[in-house]
Amino acid sequence: MRRGIPLLTVLIALVGCGADGPGQPMANVFRINPVEDSSTIQVPLRHLTGADGALSGRYADVWNCVDRPGRAISVNLGAMSISGKLCTFERTALPDADGDYLQITPPKEDTGDSAFSEVMMYHHITALHDHYHDSYGITHIDKPIRAIVNIQGYVDLFNKWIGLPNANYIPVEHAELLRQIIGIDILDGAEALVFGYNNISPQIGQVNFSFDAMTIYHEYTHFTMGGSRLLQPAVDRYGPDSSPIALNEAFADYFPSSYLDTPLAGGTYTLGKLARNLDNKRRCPDDMTGETHIDGEVASGAFWELRRLLGRTAADQVLWDAALSFTLTTSFDQAARAILDEVKRTAPAQEAAARKIFEQRGLLGCDRLRAHQDYDNNGPMAAYSPMVEGRDGAPAIFAGAKEGVPGYVQYRLHLDADTREVSIEYTPLVGSAGQGAEARGDVSLAIRAGSDPITYTYDSGKPVSSAHLVLKGQAVGEKAYRLTLSGPCLVPGADLVFQLINNGRDPATITSVKVTQSPTVTNPVATFHTCQ
Amino acid sequence: MARWVPASLCLLVAVEAWAAPPRLELQAAARREVALMAGAVVSWPVHRLRPAMIRGLAEATRGSDDESRARSFLQAHPALFGGEGSSLAVRDVQSTADRRVVRFDQRYHGLPVFGAGVSVVLDQSDRVRAVSSEMEPLRLPSIQPGISQGAAVGAVCARLDREIPTLFNARLGILAEGTPRLVYRVALPPTVDPEIRWHLVDALSGEYVGWRRAAPAGGR
Numbered sequence: 035m036r037r038g039i040p041l042l043t044v045l046i047a048l049v050g051c052g053a054d055g056p057g058q059p060m061a062n063v064f065r066i067n068p069v070e071d072s073s074t075i076q077v078p079l080r081h082l083t084g085a086d087g088a089l090s091g092r093y094a095d096v097w098n099c100v101d102r103p104g105r106a107i108s109v110n111l112g113a114m115s116i117s118g119k120l121c122t123f124e125r126t127a128l129p130d131a132d133g134d135y136l137q138i139t140p141p142k143e144d145t146g147d148s149a150f151s152e153v154m155m156y157h158h159i160t161a162l163h164d165h166y167h168d169s170y171g172i173t174h175i176d177k178p179i180r181a182i183v184n185i186q187g188y189v190d191l192f193n194k195w196i197g198l199p200n201a202n203y204i205p206v207e208h209a210e211l212l213r214q215i216i217g218i219d220i221l222d223g224a225e226a227l228v229f230g231y232n233n234i235s236p237q238i239g240q241v242n243f244s245f246d247a248m249t250i251y252h253e254y255t256h257f258t259m260g261g262s263r264l265l266q267p268a269v270d271r272y273g274p275d276s277s278p279i280a281l282n283e284a285f286a287d288y289f290p291s292s293y294l295d296t297p298l299a300g301g302t303y304t305l306g307k308l309a310r311n312l313d314n315k316r317r318c319p320d321d322m323t324g325e326t327h328i329d330g331e332v333a334s335g336a337f338w339e340l341r342r343l344l345g346r347t348a349a350d351q352v353l354w355d356a357a358l359s360f361t362l363t364t365s366f367d368q369a370a371r372a373i374l375d376e377v378k379r380t381a382p383a384q385e386a387a388a389r390k391i392f393e394q395r396g397l398l399g400c401d402r403l404r405a406h407q408d409y410d411n412n413g414p415m416a417a418y419s420p421m422v423e424g425r426d427g428a429p430a431i432f433a434g435a436k437e438g439v440p441g442y443v444q445y446r447l448h449l450d451a452d453t454r455e456v457s458i459e460y461t462p463l464v465g466s467a468g469q470g471a472e473a474r475g476d477v478s479l480a481i482r483a484g485s486d487p488i489t490y491t492y493d494s495g496k497p498v499s500s501a502h503l504v505l506k507g508q509a510v511g512e513k514a515y516r517l518t519l520s521g522p523c524l525v526p527g528a529d530l531v532f533q534l535i536n537n538g539r540d541p542a543t544i545t546s547v548k549v550t551q552s553p554t555v556t557n558p559v560a561t562f563h564t565c566q
Numbered sequence: 567m568a569r570w571v572p573a574s575l576c577l578l579v580a581v582e583a584w585a586a587p588p589r590l591e592l593q594a595a596a597r598r599e600v601a602l603m604a605g606a607v608v609s610w611p612v613h614r615l616r617p618a619m620i621r622g623l624a625e626a627t628r629g630s631d632d633e634s635r636a637r638s639f640l641q642a643h644p645a646l647f648g649g650e651g652s653s654l655a656v657r658d659v660q661s662t663a664d665r666r667v668v669r670f671d672q673r674y675h676g677l678p679v680f681g682a683g684v685s686v687v688l689d690q691s692d693r694v695r696a697v698s699s700e701m702e703p704l705r706l707p708s709i710q711p712g713i714s715q716g717a718a719v720g721a722v723c724a725r726l727d728r729e730i731p732t733l734f735n736a737r738l739g740i741l742a743e744g745t746p747r748l749v750y751r752v753a754l755p756p757t758v759d760p761e762i763r764w765h766l767v768d769a770l771s772g773e774y775v776g777w778r779r780a781a782p783a784g785g786r
Contacts, residue, residue, distance in 0.1 A: 109757045171663030205781050207735050208762050211755045256782050262657070262669075265779045266681065271612045282782050326783065351663065358660050358667045359687045361618070361698045368609045368619050372696065375607065375621040380664075426725075426776040430744030431613060433776055492613035495589065495745060 061135035061153045066294065067246040067303035068140065079135065079153075080160050087133075088125040089152050094159040095178040098126045099185045100147040101195045107187060119188040121195075127152035144242050146197050146231045151183035151244040155229065158250040165293055166258060169347065170354045175258050180209070181227040183244040198230025201243040203253045205261025225261065227253050238304075246303045251290030259285060259357070268363040269429050271489045272402045273440035273497075273533070276324050276423075277366035283330030285357055288312060288337040292350055297338055312338035318366060318396030319404040324421040324442040333366060336395040343387055344377070352376035370397040403487040403531065406445035410546040419545045422462070422477060422536040435497050437504045438478060438537035441544075444487050447530045452553040455520040458532060459550070461513050462542040474513045475542035478506040478535045481519065483565040485529040502565040504535055514546070521560030589615060592645075592703050599645040615703060616646055621696040627688070632659050636668035636686035639694045647684055649703040651675045654684060665689065672701050675709050678739040680751055680764070681778070704746050711738055711748060711769035718750035718767040723758075725765075725774040731758045741766055741775065749775060 058078035064071045084090035099121035109116040127149040130137050141148045159181060166172045186197040204212060204226040212226065229249070231242040243249045264282035268275040287299035287310055297313035310327065314335040322329050341349040356372040364372075370392040377388045392398045411419045422441040425433045432439045449456065462477035480501035482488045490497045502523060507515030524530070536542050593615045600608055600617060609619040625642075627635035633656050640647040640654065647654075654670035661667065666688045672679040679701075687696040713721075715736040723730045735753040740746055748769040756762075766775035 107757055109760075171661060174658060174660040202762065203781050204762060207753050208756075208780055211733060211735055211753060261781060262681070262683075265782065269611060269613050279779070279782065286782070354662045355665045358662060358665065359619075359685050359696050359698050361683065361685060361700045362681045363700065364619070364698065365611075368698075371607060371609060372619065372621055375696065426774075427778070428776070430741060430776070433744065490612075493589075497613075 059129055059134045061157060062139055062150075063154050063157045064140070064245065064247065066248060066296075069303040074140065076136070077157055077161075079157055080164065086125075087129040089127050089156040090125075091156070091160065091178065093163040093176070093178055094156050094181055096125070096127070096152045096156045096159075096181045096183065097123050098147065098149065098152050098183055100124050100126060101145065101184075101186060101188070103188055116189060116191055118190045121184070121186045121188075123182070125152070127156075140245070144231065144240065144245075146184050146186050146195060146233065146242070148184070148242070151229070151242060154247070155181045155183050155227075155244045155250060158247045159227075159254055162251050162254050162290070162293065166289075166354075170351055172258065172354060172358075174260075177224075179227060179254075179257055180224055181229070183229045184242070185228055185230045195233075197233050197242075198228070199232035199235050199238055199241075201227070201229045201249050201253050203256040203261075204228055225257055227257065229253075241304050243304060247294070248290055248299065249304050251293065252286045252299075255286040255289050256282065262362060263360055264362065264364060266362050267423065267429055267442075268365040269431055269492070270365065270367075271491075272444065272487055273490055274423055274429055274432055274442060275365055275402070276326055276329060276442045277318075277333075277369075277400075278360075278363045279326040280329035281333055281360070281364065281366060281369055283327050284333035284337065285353070287330060288334040288353070289350065291334070291338070292341055292346055295346070299334065310334070314338075317394065318400035319402045319443060320396075322400075322402060322404065322443050323419070324423075325419075332395055333369070333397060336370075336391055336397055339391045339395075340373070340377075340388055343384055343391065344381055348381060352380055366397045367399055401487055402442065403444045403446055406447045406532075406547070406549060408548045410548070419543050420534070422475075422534045422542045422544065424464070424536050424538050424540040424542065426539045427541060431492060431495070432497060437480070437499070438476075438535040440480065440488075440490070440499075441534040441536070444531055444533040445547075446485060447532065447549060449524065449526055449528055449530060450551050450553075451527045453526045453551040454524070455518060455552045455555045455557065456524060456530065457516055457518045457550040457552070458507065459510060459514055459516040459546075459548045460507070460534065460544055461546040462515070462534070462536070462544050463513060464538060464540045464542050472513075474509070474515075475536060475540070476506075476538040477515070477542050477544070478504050478537060479517050480504045480533040480535050481562065482531045483523045483525065483528070483562075484531070486531065488531055488533050501533070503562055505561065506537075517561075518557045519562045520555045520557055521562040523562040523565035592616075595645040599643050616699060616701065618700070619696070619698045620646075623694050623696060625694040627692050627694060632666050632668050632688060635688060635692055636670070636694070639686055639697070640670075640684065647699065647701060649701075650705065652679075652701070652704060654701075657683065665695070672742075674704050674706070674740045677709055677748075678737070679704065679742050680739050680749070680766075682740075682742045700742075702742055702746075704740065704742060706740065706746055706748060708770070709740075709748055711750070713750075713767075713769060713772045715750060717772055718769065719752055719754075721767045721772050721774045722752045722754065722765040726754075726759060728754075728758050731755055738769060747775075753780065 062074040081091040089096040102122040103119035104122040209226045229244045232238040299310040316332045378385045428439040462475035464475040481503040507517035510516045596616045605622045607622040610617040628638040629635040653673045657669040672682040682700045685698045741749045752765040762781040
């Protein structure tokens with residue numbers, strides 16, 4: 035039986051045409067990126083206001099930085115200075131005679147000056163803006179954010195153009211500094227998104243970050259969170275807590291994934307095998323490292339489960355309702371309580387199930403004490419080794435602590451029944467191998483006998499630790515330390531808890547930890563004899 | 567026999583007593599205030615004198631706009647959000663379909679308290695449903711800097727082993743974390759410091775205090 039088209043449907047279609055149809059210039063974009071999509075799709079470019087056809091509108095103001103020499107720059111790296119020229123700011127994406135941008139297609143070989151980057155950036159910013167605004171009522175993003183694509187510099191030393199191999203959200207005050215350096219008034223004291231491309235790092239591959247909707251959405255979500263929310267470590271009874279920053283990353287992964295209805299947050303284009311997957315079982319403390327993108331997967335995984343429970347719209351709404359109340363240091367635990375409060379209000383029948391998700395993920399009351407496993411991540415995965423903040427970047431209450439800054443995570447070690455001596459060998463690196471400055475950090479170990487975590491009290495305004503011992507190991511080889519423990523506090527068959535303590539000013543990356551237990555005492559001097 | 571205490575010691579004790587806030591008293595007052603809030607669910611970090619988050623509220627407000635409504639709530643709870651010399655400047659009002667969040671930045675005798683403020687969550691009936699706060703009571707002996715902006719930038723560049731740039735962003739304010747102190751907050755251009763961060767320099771001693779993130783790490 036043939037069925038007629040209801041009048042309401044026709045009206046809705048006509049209204050829809052009014053939004054996207056005649057009068058709206060069309061353009062080609064990847065729905066996500068060149069890896070996920072075999073071809074581009076045609077979309078309308080909404081909210082354009084630029085009189086000259088430039089991609090400038092109510093919610094995005096896009097510029098290209100093409101590979102023609104602009105202002106001279108000198109990057110001061112202390113030991114050396116790199117001179118060169120900044121790229122030139124232009125609007126290269128312009129309409130054809132029909133007012134469309136369909137002549138702009140992905141380049142066969144990206145040389146970092148493609149107008150396609152501008153089109154991708156403009157479309158995907160406005161698309162996500164409209165989603166956040168129309169679906170969840172978010173209004174503080176109703177302003178044009180500046181976005182620069184293909185930012186690059188001609189480096190005299192290499193005699194070539196080098197792209198910025200990353201994408202960033204730039205808050206207001208730093209954007210003002212950029213404006214002064216760039217020298218033209220495209221950043222008039224407003225926030226910005228700055229995107230580059232990679233032609234220098236083999237680990238990243240040939241990637242243009244503005245070709246990836248997920249990366250655009252990720253940075254735009256950081257912009258939506260803003261420059262004064264979820265940016266600093268918190269402090270709790272286990273020491274510094276990096277979960278606020280991880281939470282920022284979790285939202286920047288989750289909301290784009292929810293919008294695109296895929297749990298592959300990082301996407302396969304810009305991150306490759308490091309792509310983040312929200313359909314995971316990660317939990318606190320087992321999967322916490324101190325690296326905020328990785329730790330964020332604990333929270334974003336919980337949010338993805340919440341989405342399954344409540345449905346996309348309801349889950350996203352409660353998450354936004356909670357998130358906008360967060361401050362600089364809202365932790366996993368506080369966030370989970372706030373989200374559950376919103377679930378209780380909007381879907382009370384689901385509150386118990388939602389609470390179970392957050393409990394199983396360890397977001398509620400995580401003790402950040404995990405079972406130790408040996409690892410050795412020297413090599414390309416070094417960035418994913420646990421990080422211990424240095425005195426300069428730590429919460430001020432720890433910056434002046436006598437022993438140093440505790441790591442974000444503690445480790446529990448079970449001693450064998452015949453263990454009389456334990457050696458903990460660890461490799462703390464500071465600086466960057468890429469800059470030739472990688473060195474052994476000034477890192478000790480805090481030790482506590484038994485199964486309980488090392489805790490901190492702050493009654494005097496300074497941290498007081500429950501650790502029984504804080505000691506730095508003996509230097510081993512070029513970069514490692516080895517701490518050997520023996521004595522009456524080392525109880526065979528019992529547990530031992532340790533935490534890395536950074537006495538240096540810079541953050542240290544712990545690229546390996548190896549524990550050796552022995553029934554034989556080799557060190558004639560007992561090192562662990564006080565544990566009351 | 568009368569025992570004499572040196573005058574300098576008396577002065578030192580007096581100064582210390584004045585400078586150190588009565589921590590336990592302030593904390594106890596905040597706890598009493600929270601206890602009066604029916605149905606409140608409280609998150610109270612172990613090192614803080616005041617709670618970081620209070621939810622489960624349904625407090626009526628007074629006022630003709632969101633800022634005044636939020637202020638009426640905050641002024642009704644001085645043990646949680648007040649303090650000698652402290653004031654609140656509205657930063658913005660953010661909203662979702664269900665909520666309006668009025669965000670305030672803390673000031674101390676007119677100076678910004680970096681990173682400190684209060685977010686008040688209003689519902690569609692103008693009731694306060696939640697509040698998040700980074701605001702702690704402050705007491706500083708002086709808000710007169712002992713060094714110039716330029717000297718503060720110099721301290722940052724010395725720490726980073728960089729030449730002093732002609733462009734920078736430096737602002738005097740208060741760092742409330744740990745022991746509160748007067749600081750300059752300095753941002754350097756990316757050609758000098760590629761990290762998007764703030765540097766903090768003690769505005770009395772010129773000591774480099776540390777850095778804080780100003781934005782999330784790169785999107786990868």
